[in-house]
Amino acid sequence: MTYFLQNVVNALQWGSFYALIALGYSMVYSILMLFNFAHGDIFMVGSYIGFGVAAALVALSAAGVVVLPSWLIFTLTILVTMILTAMLGMAVERVGYRPLRDAPRASAAITGLMIGIILETGNLAILGARRVRFPDLIESVTYEIGGVYVTNKKIMIVVVSLLFMVAMQYFVSKTKWGMAMRAMAYDYLVVPLMGVSINSIARLTFAIGSALAAVAGILYGIAYPVLDPYMGVLFGWKAFVAAILGGRGSIMGATLAGFLLGFIEIFVAMVFPSTLRDLIAYSIILLILVFRPHGFFGEPYSAKLRL
Amino acid sequence: MMRNMLNRFAEVPLAAWLIGALCAVYLEQWVGDPLTELLLLPKIPVLFGCLIVLKTPKLIPSTVVFLILIYAVPICVIAYAVRKPANMIAAKLFSGPIWISAILHLGLLYLILHIWSDISAYRELTLKFTLIAIIVTLSLNLINGYMGEFSCSHPGFMALGAYGASVFSLVLFADDKNFGEALLPGILGPFMFPLGLIFGGFISAIGALVVAIPSFRTRGDYLAIISLAFTFIVKSLIENLEFIGGPRGLGSQPDFSNLLVVFIWTVLCVWIINNYVQSVYGKATNAVRDDEIAADAMTVDTRKTKMVTFMFAAFWAGVAGGLFAHVLRFVNPSTFGIQKLAEVLAMVYFGGLNSVYGSIVGAVSLSLLGEALRPLELFKWIIIPLLLILVMIYRPTGLIAFKEFNIRNLIQPKHIPEDEV
Numbered sequence: 001m002t003y004f005l006q007n008v009v010n011a012l013q014w015g016s017f018y019a020l021i022a023l024g025y026s027m028v029y030s031i032l033m034l035f036n037f038a039h040g041d042i043f044m045v046g047s048y049i050g051f052g053v054a055a056a057l058v059a060l061s062a063a064g065v066v067v068l069p070s071w072l073i074f075t076l077t078i079l080v081t082m083i084l085t086a087m088l089g090m091a092v093e094r095v096g097y098r099p100l101r102d103a104p105r106a107s108a109a110i111t112g113l114m115i116g117i118i119l120e121t122g123n124l125a126i127l128g129a130r131r132v133r134f135p136d137l138i139e140s141v142t143y144e145i146g147g148v149y150v151t152n153k154k155i156m157i158v159v160v161s162l163l164f165m166v167a168m169q170y171f172v173s174k175t176k177w178g179m180a181m182r183a184m185a186y187d188y189l190v191v192p193l194m195g196v197s198i199n200s201i202a203r204l205t206f207a208i209g210s211a212l213a214a215v216a217g218i219l220y221g222i223a224y225p226v227l228d229p230y231m232g233v234l235f236g237w238k239a240f241v242a243a244i245l246g247g248r249g250s251i252m253g254a255t256l257a258g259f260l261l262g263f264i265e266i267f268v269a270m271v272f273p274s275t276l277r278d279l280i281a282y283s284i285i286l287l288i289l290v291f292r293p294h295g296f297f298g299e300p301y302s303a304k305l306r307l
Numbered sequence: 308m309m310r311n312m313l314n315r316f317a318e319v320p321l322a323a324w325l326i327g328a329l330c331a332v333y334l335e336q337w338v339g340d341p342l343t344e345l346l347l348l349p350k351i352p353v354l355f356g357c358l359i360v361l362k363t364p365k366l367i368p369s370t371v372v373f374l375i376l377i378y379a380v381p382i383c384v385i386a387y388a389v390r391k392p393a394n395m396i397a398a399k400l401f402s403g404p405i406w407i408s409a410i411l412h413l414g415l416l417y418l419i420l421h422i423w424s425d426i427s428a429y430r431e432l433t434l435k436f437t438l439i440a441i442i443v444t445l446s447l448n449l450i451n452g453y454m455g456e457f458s459c460s461h462p463g464f465m466a467l468g469a470y471g472a473s474v475f476s477l478v479l480f481a482d483d484k485n486f487g488e489a490l491l492p493g494i495l496g497p498f499m500f501p502l503g504l505i506f507g508g509f510i511s512a513i514g515a516l517v518v519a520i521p522s523f524r525t526r527g528d529y530l531a532i533i534s535l536a537f538t539f540i541v542k543s544l545i546e547n548l549e550f551i552g553g554p555r556g557l558g559s560q561p562d563f564s565n566l567l568v569v570f571i572w573t574v575l576c577v578w579i580i581n582n583y584v585q586s587v588y589g590k591a592t593n594a595v596r597d598d599e600i601a602a603d604a605m606t607v608d609t610r611k612t613k614m615v616t617f618m619f620a621a622f623w624a625g626v627a628g629g630l631f632a633h634v635l636r637f638v639n640p641s642t643f644g645i646q647k648l649a650e651v652l653a654m655v656y657f658g659g660l661n662s663v664y665g666s667i668v669g670a671v672s673l674s675l676l677g678e679a680l681r682p683l684e685l686f687k688w689i690i691i692p693l694l695l696i697l698v699m700i701y702r703p704t705g706l707i708a709f710k711e712f713n714i715r716n717l718i719q720p721k722h723i724p725e726d727e728v
Contacts, residue, residue: 035457035531096696103703106457110656111699113649114692121688233645237535244532275554278543282536289536290521293529 002147007270013154013223015262016161018242019255020216021235023168024209025243026254030185031205034105037112038092040236041119042210046085047217047227048123051134053080054218058135074137078160078218082211089210090203097206098199116236123229131228134221157219164215165255168208172251177204185249241285247298256296261285318721319386323393325415327386332422335377339426346373353427357679390721397720405715412718417570424566431566433678435634438573439627440670444654445580445663446623451652452660452708453584454616455596460518460534461624461651463541464511466643468625469632470551471507473560476500476633481561485550493561500563504572504629511625512618514541523613538648545640556639557632564633572630576623581663581712583619592616593661657695659705663712669705 021043028036054077061068068076096111141152172178183191184201192198221227242261246253261281268280289295339351346369352359355378356370400408424431443461450458477483480496491499518537522530546554583589591612594602603609632638650673658669673691680687698706 029528035528099700100703103699104660106451106660107656107699107703109457110652111696113652114695114699117649117692118689121685121692125685125689237645241532241535244528248528275547276543278539279547282539282543285536286517286521286533286540289529289533293521293524 003270005146005148007266009148009150009154011263011266012158012259013262014266015259016158017216017220017235017258018239018261019165019258020161020212020219021239022242022246022254022258022261023165023251024212025239026246026248026251027181027205027209029243030249031181031188032097032184032202033188034097035109035112035240036097036206036209037109037236037240038096038115038119039112039209039213040232040234040239041116042085042089042092042232043213043217043220043235043239044227044229044232045088045119045123045217046081046210046214047134047221047231048127048132049084049088050077050081050214050218050221051132051227053077053084054135054137054221058137070137070139077137078215081214081218085214085217086207086211089206089213092210093202093206097202101198116232120229120232127229131226134225134227136225137222153222157223160219161215164212165251168212169251171208181205182249241282245285245288245295247295250295250297253295253297316383316387318394319390320394320397320721321412321718322397322415323386323390324382325412325419326389326393327382327384328419329415329422330385331378331381332419334381335426336422339377342373342376346370348373351426353430354433354675354679358682361680361682394720394722397718401719408718409714413574417567420570421566432634433675435564435566435569436631437671437674438569439630439634440654440674441573441667442576442623442627442630443651444658444666444670445576446620446627447651447655448658448660448662448666449580449584449592449616449620449623451655452662452665453589453592453596454613456613457528457531458518458534458617459531459648459652460515460537460621462643462645462647463534463538464514464621464624465628465631465647466541466545466638466640467511467514468504468507468628469638469643470545470557470628471510471625472503472629473507473557473632473638474551475503475506476561476563477557477559479503481559483559485552485557496561497563497568500568500633503563504626507629508622508625511628512622515618515621516614519614519617523610523617538643538645542640542643552639554640556637558637560633560636560638562633562636564630569630569634572626576626577663577667577712580623584663585711588612588615653691653695656705657698659702659708659710662705662708662710664710665705665707668707 021039024042025036025039028034028039054073057068057073057076060066061073092112092115096115097108100108100111138153138156143150143152172181180191180196180201181204183194183196184198188198220231238261239258242257243254245261246255246257264281264284265277268284269277272280335351343349343351348359348366348369352370352373356374360367360370397408400411420434424434443465447458447461450456474486476496476499478486479491479499480489480493482488514537518530518534522533545551551557584592591602591607594605594607595609595612599609602612628643654669654673655666656669657673658667659665676691676694677687680690683690702708
């Protein structure tokens with residue numbers, strides 16, 4: 001039982017990475033009907049930016065220039081990284097997606113894929129092949145609750161990501177910008193005629209998605225401190241699965257699917273040998289799609305797509 | 308002046324160009340070595356000098372001289388010189404059955420490639436991989452271009468084909484530590500090899516059924532993730548099957564894919580797929596892409612069309628995988644991952660959707676570019692993606708999209724009306 005609960009905790013942590021990244025995917029997919037294959041690499045860059053900001057703040061603090069408490073360093077790291085990564089996301093949108101607004105959707109997916117490769121290689125060219133270590137922003141404390149070991153990092157990761165997901169849900173369902181985004185997801189042809197600029201909505205979508213990916217990147221860096229330039233690839237593709245599994249136009253769906261993917265992967269590894277993880281996890285996903293071909297919360301849409 | 312020159316070359320038929328190229332590659336074999344020494348080049352420029360130029364830029368002038376002397380001048384001069392007899396022969400052949408003429412042209416092409424690749428093993432390997440890339444790209448173009456879906460399962464199909472064909476030839480024709488002694492005498496091997504490839508192709512077509520059954524119940528983007536999940540599943544499955552080597556891979560396949568075999572399979576693939584896309588099924592596939600409801604109303608069985616096309620494409624991906632395994636003579640599951648997927652997708656979208664020409668152009672140019680830019684190391688992976696982004700922005704459907712491939716136009720004699728000469 002404790003073993004089971006222990007794995008629930010691990011799965012919650014693992015799932016929150018997937019869910020945060022899948023959110024960004026899902027937003028772009030719902031609103032612009034695009035596969036943003038650069039998203040996994042934006043997550044990676046976000047993690048590196050977080051590393052840079054955190055290292056700079058820790059160094060400043062250690063040198064005595066400005067003495068900051070560790071919680072403030074953490075908060076500042078998240079905020080600054082979110083802003084910087086959001087700018088990266090907007091730049092990606094401007095360069096790779098806006099020129100292709102009227103092109104077949106798959107072409108835009110290819111530019112995304114290529115931008116991803118450029119980000120990976122650029123990182124490798126700038127920082128070299130050595131792996132960097134994320135600074136310890138939080139001192140690790142382990143609590144034991146009924147035989148289950150929980151570190152404060154894990155609690156913090158799950159809480160922070162849930163916080164961002166709730167904020168996201170609020171933003172999309174309650175604010176005016178969120179309404180514009182939902183309208184755009186509903187019909188991207190008519191809504192621009194109503195005076196909503198598709199370019200600013202696209203920019204906003206990419207900014208928010210990238211900022212969420214940056215949060216995931218920092219949290220990932222805190223949990224698994226060794227970063228490498230290709231860490232975004234597999235995360236990106238798996239989050240892509242989660243995003244579409246959630247259903248088009250559903251933030252809840254993407255979040256749930258992200259957590260589900262995390263749970264499936266962790267629990268398959270718990271029951272079976274870990275080499276079978278991908279095999280069984282993706283077979284389960286395949287089965288889910290056989291019975292729910294539109295994802296969890298997606299609605300069947302008409303045969304006519306944009307391609 | 309320039310226009311006049313081009314006009315003169317307009318009446319040179321394909322056969323004459325091929326003869327010119329044949330002379331050029333012969334010339335390279337005869338005088339290539341002395342000429343390299345004369346020009347102080349380290350060795351014969353293997354890939355049209357790209358590798359040498361990128362490594363040591365000060366050799367640019369001598370490389371250019373080499374290329375002009377060996378390739379440009381002989382090809383142009385000889386092609387121009389033999390244009391009249393070549394036109395006559397082409398016209399004579401053209402009036403007979405088309406396949407005789409086609410086979411003669413292909414034979415010439417093969418001779419050129421064979422002599423060209425004789426210079427170095429590196430050239431031969433690059434050429435084989437390029438030909439295999441053509442098969443893979445064409446088959447993915449069937450799904451992503453002609454059918455208009457977004458499939459990510461080609462690495463999985465290639466893996467199935469590669470392992471299927473490898474197991475076939477290892478069980479039957481090779482003494483292997485996994486499968487024991489050969490069941491059939493090795494002399495039969497090269498003749499049975501096509502069966503092995505077809506076996507691999509069928510395995511991947513059956514794999515395609517797993518993807519197709521759930522994903523073609525509805526139209527939408529579910530094929531994208533189901534096929535992606537399929538790629539992950541196949542890779543993981545192979546990693547877990549110990550009898551085919553697991554994550555270590557499977558090696559020492561017999562050396563069945565020489566250049567001729569790969570060339571013949573590539574030609575077969577281009578021919579069959581080109582016929583397929585011009586057949587009723589191919590047109591039905593296009594109709595389903597453009598408007599599924601309208602196609603349905605026009606009595607197209609949309610589900611069956613999609614299934615057949617998908618499995619057909621998977622078959623060819625499997626064949627390509629089998630050839631790949633026998634060229635490299637080693638396969639392991641990590642070859643068929645996300646990296647491969649990005650590579651194949653790039654070739655399809657670079658060359659052009661819905662086009663046999665485009666697939667050939669995309670596969671050839673990206674695989675040669677990938678090899679030629681090798682000296683740049685890391686920056687290769689910045690230049691190639693940038694190039695692709697530019698192509699996507701300025702030609703969103705690829706370089707040569709929506710163009711039909713017609714062998715008759717290619718090999719026909721070129722006559723210029725009398726009054727224009």
